[in-house]
Every structure is written in structure tokens, then in C-alpha cells.
Amino acid sequence: MNLRHLTAFVAVAETLNFSRAADELHVAQPAISQQIRALEQELGVMLFDRIGKKVSLTDAGRALLPYARQILATVEAAENEVRERSELKRGKTSLGAPPTVSTHLLPAKLMQFKQLWPGLEVTLREAGTGTLLSLVEDGKLDLAIVATDVMPDNVESTPFLQEDYVLAVSPQHPFLGKRQTVKLADLANEPFILFPEGYKLREVTLQACHRAGFEPKVALDGGAMASALEFVGAGLGVALVPELALIDAHNIHSVRISDQSLTRELGLVWLKGRSLSPAARTLREFLTNNR
Amino acid sequence: MNLRHLTAFVAVAETLNFSRAADELHVAQPAISQQIRALEQELGVMLFDRIGKKVSLTDAGRALLPYARQILATVEAAENEVRERSELKRGKTSLGAPPTVSTHLLPAKLMQFKQLWPGLEVTLREAGTGTLLSLVEDGKLDLAIVATDVMPDNVESTPFLQEDYVLAVSPQHPFLGKRQTVKLADLANEPFILFPEGYKLREVTLQACHRAGFEPKVALDGGAMASALEFVGAGLGVALVPELALIDAHNIHSVRISDQSLTRELGLVWLKGRSLSPAARTLREFLTNNR
DNA sequence: GCGAACAATCGGTTTCGCTTATCGTAGTGA
């Protein structure tokens, strides 16, 4: 049995006329005769009575008809379902990003994306570069935004954002409160707030101080971004943070470091060789073109 | 889209392995690759991620899978449904017969038939020859048992039963009650019970009397078989009836007519050129071989 | 880094499905 058999069968069953059925299906009449004959032979039963020039369903034909209709309807539904995905009326994709990007940049961007493509559903995963990369490599994540200093060679990437690290200080700080820039070496006596072991930010801070020739004094070690910023606001210390993290922080002043270029490159990455779903492709293009 | 596409798709989706899917479907592996590729091209979406040597469903593939399963399951159900009919596990057919046959012969026969073919459903239509023939000619009846003296030439028939007409009399009848035979001419003064206008039986009775040279006296005109027999039993008259009608009539005696051969041929008929359903064919064979 | 596993690709052959042309037959109307 065959979908062509069934479409021919339903058309004939509905018109009770081989020639008109052929017209409806835009084929010549013999094609219909052949399809019906083949189907009847395969099933071992006559489906139509050709009695004189009147065509009518046999008992077996009547039994088959509802099945045939349902099969064809389901086929159509399946095609619609899948085609909608290729036409981006529906679809799912996933994106990973580090906390600062995820909390300060993506909400607005994804809102914008959702307005463009209301049917596409984006699930966001917030994690560090290492975690995100392995998720992408396992195929559990379509796209991720990660630091691009070391890239595995089974992912491809496109530059996404250059993130500057700045010094977060309290506006009331006697020495730094009003300055725009500062040399890192001048901070040798400032108490620092350090991020937990394993975070990129901690390494960056320690390395920068090291290059400037001092070991930072530590005011708080191991808090999350939110509590670190609270400490800074309260004047208990300073912290090197991504500029993005200060976007909504009102009682904090940011000071650039003049003697070192402290930045990190963030890239949008995906698994090399994997054909991204239409939804994922769309999200990737959206993110690269709307940086 | 195509059932072969879908079977290949489901097989791959279930094994996540093109080669094993090919084995299951008893085709070579390239056939599977080709079917999947064709389906993906037609739908415009990748259905599987081939990442390294691992195969996994894409979002679109996951969406398609339940539809594909349902389509294939329905196809199988349809095939079973129809095949059962050709294997006579199920089926419907229709049979028409005149009242005497229908009430005295068929109940036993159809019970026997039902034991042989429990899945076959026979609907019985009781009517006169004329009605039955036109039902057969219209394709509304598969088979009918009718008087075969005049046959339209678009039906075929096979002899079914020779029905003798006998004289039904009351056992208490002073003249006829104990006789086995009688000449029709001797009945000139007997009151007759006549069947309604249009019934074959009325014509037969009138013609027979006419041939015997008299006009029958009429005791009751136009009653059904049951009431006619009641009248006969009560000694109010005699009636020419098919022998079959007397099978269960206890207080009635039957007398043969010696000077005329009053019989009718009943044949089993069906529409010429119409391919009977398996069920109808089976019933026809049963009825002709178990007369 | 070598071998096994596995999907993709290629060239060739069979099968399928369509087309046009034609036939046979059953209604239909003068």
C-alpha cells in the first residue's frame, strides 16, 4: 500500500467517477485505473463495483475509506508540522551565556527576538565558559556565548562582544571616587574583593595585580557578583568586574585601568559540522547582526 | 512524502543507526541514506544530526516521529481490516428471498452458515420476485432467491429449489380431508382463499382454475399467508400454497393436484458482471452446494 | 596511528507511475 494508491482511492470514492477523480488529481484517467487496480490486487479485494457505467464502493471499499482519509490527513498534518519549523513559524533552540551577559544583555535581546519570531522558543542556560563549551560539544546546546581565548577545534565561533574589565569602586571612595582612570599599580594598598575559585574573573584579577607587581589585599573572598557589588557600594573594597555588570548598579562608580588592557573576547559558538536547526540558525544570525 | 520515506525514517529514529535500520527493513544501507536524504530535502529540514558517527534526532525529526508512527500504524490497521474481509474473517452480504423460503428454509440454513463463517454478516430481505430482482439490478442486494420463469438477462442464476404448490385443506374437510391427491376440476365448488393482488400465488391459483375450466369461489381475498392458513385450518376454504408453507402448520392437511403440474422453479440470482464480494461469493457457494 | 564501524556517494539495473492512443461497452437521444 502506498500514498498514491490511497489518494487515488479516496478521490474515486468521493467522486464515484474515475475520470473526474483523475481531473481532481491532475493526472490522466488511466493512472487512476492503474492505481486502483494495483491496490485491489495487493489487498486481494475489489474496492469498487464497476457495474455498467456506475461506480460504487464495495463493502471492503467502505471499510477502507475512513482509514485512507485518516492516513492522508495525518500525512498532511505531519507535513505542516515540519514545514512550519522550516518556515520558522515554530521551533525550539537553546543558547548558553555567562551570567553577566545573560542578566544584562540577553533579556532585552531575546525580547526583541521573540517579537521578530513569535513562534520560536529560546531556552537560556546560564553557566561558565567551560560548562557551556562541553554542553555545545555534546550537542545539548545549539549556541553559546563564551570567552574565546581558547577554543576547541570542533566548534566554530564568530566574535560577539569585547568585554572590558573595569574597577568598581564606591563613589564615596576618598582617592578613587571621582577619577576616570587609574594605574593598576596605584591600587597596591586597596582591599580587593575576589570572586570564587574557578571563575575567570578571579584569575584575571590576580594576574593583573601580579603583572602590576603586587599581591592584592583581600577584603572578601568568594562571594557572588551581587554580594561583591554590595561590598563595593558599601566602600569595603574594590573589584575588577566586567563593565556590563555595572549597568544597573547605581551606587557604584567605574574606573578604567590605564596601564593594562583588561578585556576579554566573547564569541558566539556552535558545534562545527552540525547542521543547526532553522530556529538555531535564525537565532545565530540575529545575535551576530544585532550586536 | 511517501510511506517508504516514513518507514525508513521511523526505523532510523528507533535504532539511531542507518545500517541497523537497513538490516531491519531488509534493504541495503544506501537505500536508507537515500530515503532519508530525499525526505529531508522534500521537507526542507534536517531530520537527523549526523555528528561524528552518532546519529540523533533533530527538533524537526522529533516533531515528525509521532506522526510517522501513527501513519504507519493506521496503514497497517487498514490493511488488516481489508485483508480480514478477503480472508472471510469479516464481511457483510445481503440476500433476498420470498416469504415462504425466508421463513421456512433460510433460518436453519443461515444458522448453519453462521457457524461456518462466524464473522460474516448476512442481512436478509423478504420480498417478492419483482422487488428482489430490481434490488439486485440496482446493486442493493448481492443475492436473491426468485422465481426463474422470467429472468432479466443482466442477472445470472443457478437453480436453487423446485417448489411444488399443494392444496391446503382442513383435516376435517368431509371430501378432501383424507385424500392424497385430487383433480383440480373437482374443486369447482370449493371456496378458495386468494392471496393479494400482485402476489405470484394469486396468479397461479387463478390460472390453474382457469385451465381446469372454472372460476374459483372466493372465501377470503387478500390476506397474508398466516391468516390464510388460519382460515384453512378452520375449514372455511382451501388454498393453493407452496409446499414449504405447510412445514410447521399442524392442523392442516396437504393434497397434491394430480391433473396439473403446479410448481415453480426458484433460482439463486446475482447481477451479471458484478464481482461479488468474498462474503457474497461464499454465501452463494454455500447455498448452491447445500440445497 | 591502525583497524573497525558507519554514513555518503557513484554507476547501473529494475520497477513504478505517468502519458498518449485506442478499445469496449453502456447509456442516450433523434
Added chain:
DNA sequence: TCACTACGATAAGCGAAACCGATTGTTCGC
């Protein structure tokens, strides 16, 4: 009743589809 018409069946031919065996190109595991 006889031609005409409508309609399904059949035949022959052709292009496309589907399958196969052989081969290639990767990738994983040892």
C-alpha cells in the same frame, strides 16, 4: 434502433524513483 457520447480498461513507451554492489571518507576505540 442506430449513431453518438461518456467512461473505464488496456497497451506501449518513457522518464523518474528505488534499490543494489562497490567504493570512499570519517571517526572512534584500541
